Amino acid sequence: MKAVIVFHSVCGNTYLIARAFEKALLNGGHQVVLRRVVDSDWVEKPDVAGDVLASLRAMRALPEAKPDDLLSADIILMGSPVYFGNVSAELKAFMDSTGGLWFQGKLVGKKFAAFVSAGNPDGGGDLTLAVLHTYAKYMGLLSLPLPITVLQGDNGNALGIIQYSNGKLSATLDDKTSRLIDRWSRTI
Numbered sequence: 235m236k237a238v239i240v241f242h243s244v245c246g247n248t249y250l251i252a253r254a255f256e257k258a259l260l261n262g263g264h265q266v267v268l269r270r271v272v273d274s275d276w277v278e279k280p281d282v283a284g285d286v287l288a289s290l291r292a293m294r295a296l297p298e299a300k301p302d303d304l305l306s307a308d309i310i311l312m313g314s315p316v317y318f319g320n321v322s323a324e325l326k327a328f329m330d331s332t333g334g335l336w337f338q339g340k341l342v343g344k345k346f347a348a349f350v351s352a353g354n355p356d357g358g359g360d361l362t363l364a365v366l367h368t369y370a371k372y373m374g375l376l377s378l379p380l381p382i383t384v385l386q387g388d389n390g391n392a393l394g395i396i397q398y399s400n401g402k403l404s405a406t407l408d409d410k411t412s413r414l415i416d417r418w419s420r421t422i
């Protein structure tokens with residue numbers, strides 16, 4: 235199967251989830267394209283160093299997502315940081331840029347999965363996943379359930395992963411999230 239992972243991340247947490255999906259899908263023999271959305275005012279902070287800086291630089295080195303990246307995929311994954319219980323403006327701008335694909339019904343029948351990174355367990359990750367799955371519905375995408383919902387949190391009815399960063403920057407994803415993604419990738 236061909237997968238495209240489109241994400242937005244500023245501090246790198248959503249990026250780590252995207253990378254974990256990429257790794258799991260590659261291990262499962264799938265083809266994967268990883269793309270970051272345009273974020274023109276992103277700046278490298280002077281107090282960030284070491285592995286975290288290397289991770290953020292690797293993120294920034296990825297190609298920018300274009301609507302056409304979605305066309306050749308069998309499965310589309312989208313990830314966003316939670317901003318005020320919603321997707322980030324940057325990811326929303328990408329979603330809106332796919333209006334032409336919606337109008338032409340070009341994505342109908344493809345599979346879809348979503349993930350978010352929130353600062354707090356009750357920070358609106360479920361609302362943000364709902365926004366992503368509403369997009370999927372408009373596009374005619376088939377939302378795939380993920381077996382566990384909120385990680386490091388406790389409110390769990392949303393489709394997708396909500397990872398709780400506690401506002402930290404990190405260069406590695408926690409084992410629980412990685413294991414969940416591995417397990418999920420074996421079900422698609």
Ligand SMILES: Cc1cc2nc3c(=O)[nH]c(=O)nc-3n(C[C@H](O)[C@H](O)[C@H](O)COP(=O)(O)O)c2cc1C
Binds near residue numbers: 352
């Ligand atoms: C403008 C802004 C709004 C945010 N709103 C929320 C929020 O509503 N709920 C929450 O839990 N965290 C919120 N956060 C925290 C981020 O979701 C969290 O730090 C996330 O891990 C960032 O993802 P990233 O590392 O991929 O950039 C907000 C952060 C920013 C900058």
